[in-house]
Amino acid sequence: xxxxxxxxxxxxxxxxxxxxxxxxxxxxxxxxxxxxxxxxxxxxxxxxxxxxxxxxxxxxxxxxxxxxxxxxxxxxxxxxxxxxxxxxxxxxxxxxxxxxxxxxxxxxxxxxxxxxxxxxxxxxxxxxxxxxxxxxxxxxxxxxxxxxxxxxxxxxxxxxxxxxxxxxxxxxxxxxxxxxxxxxxxxxxxxxxxxxxxxxxxxxxxxxxxxxxxxxxxxxxxxxxxxxxxxxxxxxxxxxxxxxxxxxxxxxxxxxxxxxxxxxxxxxxxxxxxxxxxxxxxxxxxxxxxxxxxxxxxxxxxxxxxxxxxxxxxxxxxxxxxxxxxxxxxxxxxxxxxxxxxxxxxxxxxxxxxxxxxxxxxxxxxxxxxxxxxxxxxxxxxxxxxxxxxxxxxxxxxxxxxxxxxxxxxxxxxxxxxxxxxxxxxxxxxxxxxxxxxxxxxxxxxxxxxxxxxxxxxxxxxxxxxxxxxxxxxxxxxxxxxxxxxxxxxxxxxxxxxxxxxxxxxxxxxxxxxxxxxxxxxxxxxxxxxxxxxxxxxxxxxxxxxxxxxxxxxxxxxxxxxxxxxxxxxxxxxxxxxxxxxxxxxxxxxxxxxxxxxxxxxxxxxxxxxxxxxxxxxxxxxx
Numbered sequence: 080x081x082x083x084x085x086x087x088x089x090x091x092x093x094x095x096x097x098x099x100x101x102x103x104x105x106x107x108x109x110x111x112x113x114x115x116x117x118x119x120x121x122x123x124x125x126x127x128x129x130x131x132x133x134x135x136x137x138x139x140x141x142x143x144x145x146x147x148x149x150x151x152x153x154x155x156x157x158x159x160x161x162x163x164x165x166x167x168x169x170x171x172x173x174x175x176x177x178x179x180x181x182x183x184x185x186x187x188x189x190x191x192x193x194x195x196x197x198x199x200x201x202x203x204x205x206x207x208x209x210x211x212x213x214x215x216x217x218x219x220x221x222x223x224x225x226x227x228x229x230x231x232x233x234x235x236x237x238x239x240x241x242x243x244x245x246x247x248x249x250x251x252x253x254x255x256x257x258x259x260x261x262x263x264x265x266x267x268x269x270x271x272x273x274x275x276x277x278x279x280x281x282x283x284x285x286x287x288x289x290x291x292x293x294x295x296x297x298x299x300x301x302x303x304x305x306x307x308x309x310x311x312x313x314x315x316x317x318x319x320x321x322x323x324x325x326x327x328x329x330x331x332x333x334x335x336x337x338x339x340x341x342x343x344x345x346x347x348x349x350x351x352x353x354x355x356x357x358x359x360x361x362x363x364x365x366x367x368x369x370x371x372x373x374x375x376x377x378x379x380x381x382x383x384x385x386x387x388x389x390x391x392x393x394x395x396x397x398x399x400x401x402x403x404x405x406x407x408x409x410x411x412x413x414x415x416x417x418x419x420x421x422x423x424x425x426x427x428x429x430x431x432x433x434x435x436x437x438x439x440x441x442x443x444x445x446x447x448x449x450x451x452x453x454x455x456x457x458x459x460x461x462x463x464x465x466x467x468x469x470x471x472x473x474x475x476x477x478x479x480x481x482x483x484x485x486x487x488x489x490x491x492x493x494x495x496x497x498x499x500x501x502x503x504x505x506x507x508x509x510x511x512x513x514x515x516x517x518x519x520x521x522x523x524x525x526x527x528x529x530x531x532x533x534x535x536x537x538x539x540x541x542x543x544x545x546x547x548x549x550x551x552x553x554x555x556x557x558x559x560x561x562x563x564x565x566x567x568x569x570x571x572x573x574x575x576x577x578x579x580x581x582x583x584x585x586x587x588x589x590x591x592x593x594x595x596x597x598x599x600x601x602x603x604x605x606x607x608x609x610x611x612x613x614x615x616x617x618x619x620x621x622x623x624x625x626x627x628x629x630x631x632x633x634x635x636x637x638x639x640x641x642x643x644x645x646x647x648x649x650x651x652x653x654x655x656x657x658x659x660x661x662x663x664x665x666x667x668x669x670x671x672x673x674x675x676x677x678x679x680x681x682x683x684x685x686x687x688x689x690x691x692x693x694x695x696x697x698x699x700x701x702x
Contacts, residue, residue, distance in 0.1 A: 160199055161188045174198070212253050220254050225265055229694045232674045234683075235259045235266075263687060270690035273697050277322075278347050280702065286310060287354040287654035292340065292364075293665035294327065297676045301685055302327045304336070305672075306343060307664040309507070309657045315639040317657060319507050321668055321696035322347065326685035333366025340367065341374055350375065355658040357383040360392070379588065383554055386515055387501050387661035389547045390522075394447040394497050396543040397536040401490065404483045405450060408457055411477040412439045415464075421471055428463045448501060451494040454487045489532045493540075496525055504660045507667075510634055511660035516552060516559035516569045523548060556581050561652045563628040563637060575623065582619045586647045618647050671695065 165172050165188055170179040174196045179188055192198040212220070228237065236259050237243055247256055257265070281288075288310040295303045304327040309319040323343055329335055344350040356371060358364035368382030398405065415421050416439055429436040437460060442453040457464070461484060468474055479487075500518050504511050526541040559569040560582055570578045622645055628637050634656065642649040675691050676683055683691075696702075 161185050161192060164192055164196070164198055172196075211255060217255060220251070221257055221265070224257075225262065225269065226698060228262065229266065229691060230698055232671070232691075232695070234680050235262045238262055266690050266694065267687070270694055273694060273702075277697065277702060281347055281349050281352070284310070284349075284352065286313075286352070287657065288349055288352050289355040289357070289658040290322070290340070290353060291357045291659050291662045291664050292336075293359060293662050293669070294331065295665075295669040295672060297672070297688075298678065299676065299681055301676075302331070303669075303672065303685070303688075304339060305665045305668050306340065307659075307668065308349075309659055309664075311635065311653050311657045315635045315653075317508065317510060317635060318700065319664065320700045320702055321693050323689075324668065324672070324692050325689050331363050333363045333368075334370055336363060336367035337370030337374070340371060354379060354654055355381050355383055357385055357659045357662050359385045359388045359662055379585075381554060383512075383658060383660070384547070384551055385660075385662040386504050386519070386551060387663055389551065390497050390501055390504075391447055392547075393540050393543045394494065397493075397533070397540040398447060398450065400536050400539055401486060401533075404479065404486050405454075407477070407479040407483055408454065408487065409442065411464075411474070411479065412441050412453060412457065414474060414477050415439050415467075416441055418471075421467060421474070424467060424470060425460070425463055428466055432463075447494070448498055451491070451498050454494075455491045458484075458487055458491055486533065490536075493531055493533065493537070496522060501661075505663040507659075507664055510558070510562075510656040510658075512555065512558040512658040513562040513565075513634055513656055515660040516555045517562075517565040519548060519552060519555075520569065520571070557585060557651065558655050558658060560623075561638075561648065561656060562634055563622075563626040564630050564632065564634070566623070566626075575620075579619050579623065582648075582651075585651055586619065589647060589650055618645055621645075622648055668692065668696070 164174060165179065170181065170183070171177070172179070172191065174192070177191065179191075189199060211217070224238070227233065228235065238256055239259050244256060247254055288308050290306055290308055292304065292306045295305065297303060303324055305324040306322045307319060308322040309317065312318050327339065340356070341350070344353055353375065356368055358368060365382070365384075372380055372382065415425070422438070425439075426436045437456060439460060440449070440453045440456045442449040444450075464474075464478075468478060500522060503514055503518060523541075523544060526537055526544060531537045560566055560578065562569075626641070626645070628634075638649050638652045638656075672688070672692055675695075676688050
């Protein structure tokens with residue numbers, strides 16, 4: 080039907096006029112929907128165009144205004160009345176053969192009932208104005224969702240899931256949920272902004288920092304290099320977070336690794352502040368550390384080998400001699416775990432004996448501590464496993480003999496020492512480098528003096544231990560000296576002069592700590608005199624003779640309270656006690672990375688993964 084300019088309602092029948100009115104109503108409804116969609120796009124785009132600083136700076140509007148709506152919605156006080164005359168399921172009018180389309184609005188149905196059947200003539204519609212959130216409030220809530228996605232390691236697509244939409248609709252109907260693409264863009268933007276804040280933080284930071292680094296291969300066979308940073312802040316609190324994790328392309332040579340680390344140090348402005356790098360014992364890592372030492376020769380930069388990795392090598396030197404016995408136990412545990420019936424019977428035995436049910440542990444061959452856990456758990460279950468043989472004779476071929484079980488029991492005692500040491504040296508909440516020397520001395524003492532049945536195993540482990548001991552203890556000298564709890568136990572074979580000389584040398588590199596700036600020029604002329612040696616000797620020797628602390632005292636708290644008494648040594652403590660005894664912080668990061676890049680998120684590109692992992696660390700530590 081045409082709608083020319085000379086159209087007159089009188090020229091049409093009542094039925095045609097009704098159809099025109101229906102068409103107009105649908106047309107107006109479509110215009111309203113288009114207007115709403117355009118308005119939604121406009122407000123979302125306006126949010127995205129703002130930086131986080133601008134959003135935060137925006138004044139929040141009065142909460143009363145947030146209850147108003149920017150779109151007008153026609154609501155009837157008796158909107159449900161139309162279904163009194165139209166079947167809601169079949170959409171058929173009860174007054175005529177008319178069947179409405181599923182997309183037909185209730186307003187159109189109402190017009191049909193009013194004009195053709197003279198029903199609902201007295202119904203009135205009400206206009207209600209409801210308002211979406213202001214830009215600032217919308218952005219604040221989006222930021223909360225971003226933080227939840229990052230810290231909970233959620234995929235970006237979670238914002239497009241129906242269950243998420245339903246939940247948000249119930250919690251806050253006014254909130255406009257961003258798309259997956261928007262979430263991705265905001266995370267990248269926040270990563271770049273937060274990265275600049277980290278750079279600004281270190282520009283004003285005056286103390287030294289220490290690093291750890293390692294490599295990881297993702298599910299997509301992409302190689303990532305991670306670098307964590309550790310330092311003691313001005314409140315004597317040990318801080319740590321991920322400095323960067325990125326896809327490493329090209330050959331993993333020592334030079335390439337060193338170049339990447341050096342570029343990162345320059346970017347963050349910590350080239351002159353980096354005092355140490357802790358890595359595993361891989362040849363390329365040792366080579367990279369040597370390259371860095373050449374570049375940072377004026378910074379007193381040192382390479383520290385991961386002690387947890389060294390202990391790993393020591394333990395495997397012994398386990399390799401017991402490979403047959405370990406294989407027997409591994410087969411037995413694997414057989415038990417494969418059978419649901421056997422596990423149920425094992426649980427029933429625990430109930431009858433009024434004991435907690437312990438599931439047998441199967442080890443990972445490349446991780447000795449998991450082998451230790453497997454053997455320890457098997458020894459605890461020995462009696463129950465023996466009883467299982469009566470009901471399940473199929474286990475008999477896999478059951479180790481009495482001699483093997485004696486080996487397992489002795490091995491548990493031996494490996495427990497190394498397991499405890501590894502746990503102690505893998506923490507990031509206290510200065511592990513200060514514990515390292517005393518732990519290594521205790522392990523050497525146990526290997527040399529304790530009577531173990533596994534003599535050949537102990538000899539093999541001791542030989543491997545001594546191979547690394549002298550090298551790593553030399554690098555631990557300063558940090559061991561700076562621990563007043565154990566310092567007198569850490570240098571059993573050294574004279575006082577041998578102990579104090581390295582400390583004096585380090586203090587000598589910090590002359591500004593010993594005298595005021597007013598006389599510094601005169602001091603420089605005299606720094607090599609005996610008076611200088613005496614000045615240094617006073618503090619170092621005094622500390623060695625008189626500084627003591629109970630084992631329960633927290634090391635950094637002790638130094639915080641003794642800074643005035645030992646100013647030069649406290650500066651050394653500030654710089655050296657942040658060094659990590661192991662590269663475990665990187666391994667812990669890779670554990671999180673495995674949850675970010677997994678089978679359900681295998682399309683996540685390396686830059687997005689980088690942003691998520693760095694932000695996860697920075698937000699967790701409030702950097």
